[in-house]
Amino acid sequence: MNAPSRRERERQMRRQAMLAAALAVFAEKGFDGATVDEIAERAEFGKGTIYNYFPDGKDALFLALLDELVVGGLHRVIRDSFPDADELSTPAGARTAFHRLIRSLVEHHRDEDDALLMFLKEGHRMAFDAGKSALLAEHFNAVFDALVVPIEAAIASGALRPMPARPVAHLLMGNVRGYLMAELDARCDPSATLPAAPYGTPADAADFITTALFDGLLASDSKA
Amino acid sequence: MNAPSRRERERQMRRQAMLAAALAVFAEKGFDGATVDEIAERAEFGKGTIYNYFPDGKDALFLALLDELVVGGLHRVIRDSFPDADELSTPAGARTAFHRLIRSLVEHHRDEDDALLMFLKEGHRMAFDAGKSALLAEHFNAVFDALVVPIEAAIASGALRPMPARPVAHLLMGNVRGYLMAELDARCDPSATLPAAPYGTPADAADFITTALFDGLLASDSKA
DNA sequence: TTTCTACGTGACCGGCCGGTCACCTCCGCT
DNA sequence: AGCGGAGGTGACCGGCCGGTCACGTAGAAA
Numbered sequence: 352m353n354a355p356s357r358r359e360r361e362r363q364m365r366r367q368a369m370l371a372a373a374l375a376v377f378a379e380k381g382f383d384g385a386t387v388d389e390i391a392e393r394a395e396f397g398k399g400t401i402y403n404y405f406p407d408g409k410d411a412l413f414l415a416l417l418d419e420l421v422v423g424g425l426h427r428v429i430r431d432s433f434p435d436a437d438e439l440s441t442p443a444g445a446r447t448a449f450h451r452l453i454r455s456l457v458e459h460h461r462d463e464d465d466a467l468l469m470f471l472k473e474g475h476r477m478a479f480d481a482g483k484s485a486l487l488a489e490h491f492n493a494v495f496d497a498l499v500v501p502i503e504a505a506i507a508s509g510a511l512r513p514m515p516a517r518p519v520a521h522l523l524m525g526n527v528r529g530y531l532m533a534e535l536d537a538r539c540d541p542s543a544t545l546p547a548a549p550y551g552t553p554a555d556a557a558d559f560i561t562t563a564l565f566d567g568l569l570a571s572d573s574k575a
Numbered sequence: 576m577n578a579p580s581r582r583e584r585e586r587q588m589r590r591q592a593m594l595a596a597a598l599a600v601f602a603e604k605g606f607d608g609a610t611v612d613e614i615a616e617r618a619e620f621g622k623g624t625i626y627n628y629f630p631d632g633k634d635a636l637f638l639a640l641l642d643e644l645v646v647g648g649l650h651r652v653i654r655d656s657f658p659d660a661d662e663l664s665t666p667a668g669a670r671t672a673f674h675r676l677i678r679s680l681v682e683h684h685r686d687e688d689d690a691l692l693m694f695l696k697e698g699h700r701m702a703f704d705a706g707k708s709a710l711l712a713e714h715f716n717a718v719f720d721a722l723v724v725p726i727e728a729a730i731a732s733g734a735l736r737p738m739p740a741r742p743v744a745h746l747l748m749g750n751v752r753g754y755l756m757a758e759l760d761a762r763c764d765p766s767a768t769l770p771a772a773p774y775g776t777p778a779d780a781a782d783f784i785t786t787a788l789f790d791g792l793l794a795s796d797s798k799a
Numbered sequence: 800t801t802t803c804t805a806c807g808t809g810a811c812c813g814g815c816c817g818g819t820c821a822c823c824t825c826c827g828c829t
Numbered sequence: 830a831g832c833g834g835a836g837g838t839g840a841c842c843g844g845c846c847g848g849t850c851a852c853g854t855a856g857a858a859a
Contacts, residue, residue: 381607383605383607383608384607386847387847387848388846388847396807396808397807397808397809398808398809398847398848399808399809399850400806400807400808402847402848402849403806403807408847409848442793442794445793472699472703475696475756478756478759478760479696479760479763495771510794511792512786512790512792512793512794512795514783514787515773517769518754518757518770518771518772518773518783519787519792521753521754521757521771521772522750522754522787525750525753525754525756525757526746526749526750526753528749528753529749529750529752530742530745530746530749532699532749533742533745533749536702536703539703545741547719547742547745548745549742559742560746562736563738563743563788564787564791564792565792565793566736566791566793567736567788567790567791567792567793568735568736568738568743568789568791569666569669569670569734569735569736569789569790569791570666570733570734570735570736610815610816610817611816611817611818612816612817620837620838621837621838621839622817622838622839623820623836623837623838623839624838626817626818626819627836627837632817632818633817633818
């Protein structure tokens with residue numbers, strides 16, 4: 352069925368190599384600090400070749416890369432973390448499921464430092480330059496949709512407190528992001544002041560976030 | 576006692592005008608997108624004058640501005656939100672105190688759109704370029720110290736769950752930041768997809784964050 | 800072997816921007 | 830009024846970078 356010619360396969364490989372190089376450079380220098388020359392050099396192509404594959408240049412590279420990371424990264428992790436809808440029908444089950452999600456997200460970003468760094472430095476462009484790429488905006492919303500569904504299910508079953516689901520989804524992702532940023536900060540500068548976050552196993556990180564966010568910061572013996 | 580000459584007062588006024596202009600431009604364009612020419616124009620000075628007041632140019636403007644916002648903004652809001660240490664000795668009191676803090680932070684940023692926007696777009700530089708200004712790093716840490724103290728007090732009194740205090744402080748600030756970003760996003764593009772956060776009164780925002788973070792997302796009747 | 804096409808290449812261009820500095824104005828002093 | 834200097838000014842410079850395009854090449858077709 353799909354018989355991509357060798358030509359086509361090679362074209363895809365090169366495209367991927369360019370995106371990989373772009374990721375490394377964007378993560379290190381940020382969008383404005385990155386130069387197309389450096390991306391081309393890292394990918395071992397001439398600058399002109401980059402423009403063959405991405406006629407709109409730096410912007411196109413950036414958007415394509417974000418899209419790939421969002422769809423192939425975040426979305427996949429979230430989807431795979433809720434294999435069983437029934438699990439969400441009890442508080443303990445919901446806690447387990449979201450703990451697993453958070454842990455997967457942390458593990459995912461441990462493997463992909465550069466992706467994390469790029470999200471931290473340039474993620475705000477997804478919010479403020481949403482008009483740049485309707486496709487990216489759509490994919491980005493799909494990620495949150497994938498998270499809103501289980502949250503709503505857990506709320507409907509009484510496992511989670513009744514709250515607007517989409518803001519809760521953003522809250523959750525924001526917490527993971529915030530924690531990873533603090534961790535990275537501590538890791539980059541271990542000699543510095545007291546750490547903003549301990550750098551432990553992904554399970555430790557997930558414990559911390561899940562406890563704070565799901566059990567709450569207030570002492571548990573005070574809950575109604 | 577302090578009798579600043581008219582000269583000195585005028586100098587301070589001009590400095591402030593430059594910082595105000597810089598804030599507006601940084602917030603709109605980001606650090607890299609901002610030009611010294613535009614800052615000078617907004618402040619109604621010649622470009623050279625900027626360099627009289629900030630010999631290190633754009634970097635110096637940026638760092639001085641961040642420092643002012645951190646010290647005069649965040650730090651002050653946090654300090655003023657914990658007038659009474661005794662309040663932190665009960666869970667209900669602690670909840671009230673932190674709710675007040677969160678509300679103050681939201682209100683503060685409602686008044687200072689530009690400061691928020693700049694923090695959202697360029698805040699990562701404070702973490703990754705910490706070496707740029709030892710003074711800023713110190714002031715930044717002082718902000719978290721001011722937050723760690725009441726958190727530790729509340730933990731010591733049993734009002735809050737025992738957890739490492741500094742990471743909790745970062746978690747808290749990260750949640751406020753995340754919520755405000757979601758709100759801003761929704762406000763900029765009201766026609767868009769479902770809102771990431773409702774845009775209500777500061778009290779509503781504080782209710783949402785406090786409930787999620789302090790009471791926990793799990794349904795309350797399931798707590799131990 | 801010859802030809803032709805697709806495509807990789809990097810020198811080059813034009814605009815932009817951070818930073819400088821010679822000039823000039825304005826104010827205070829005599 | 831005349832003088833001097835503190836300091837504001839913006840034209841200018843040099844480097845940088847995104848994007849282009851005429852050229853070269855390699856590989857397919859004949």
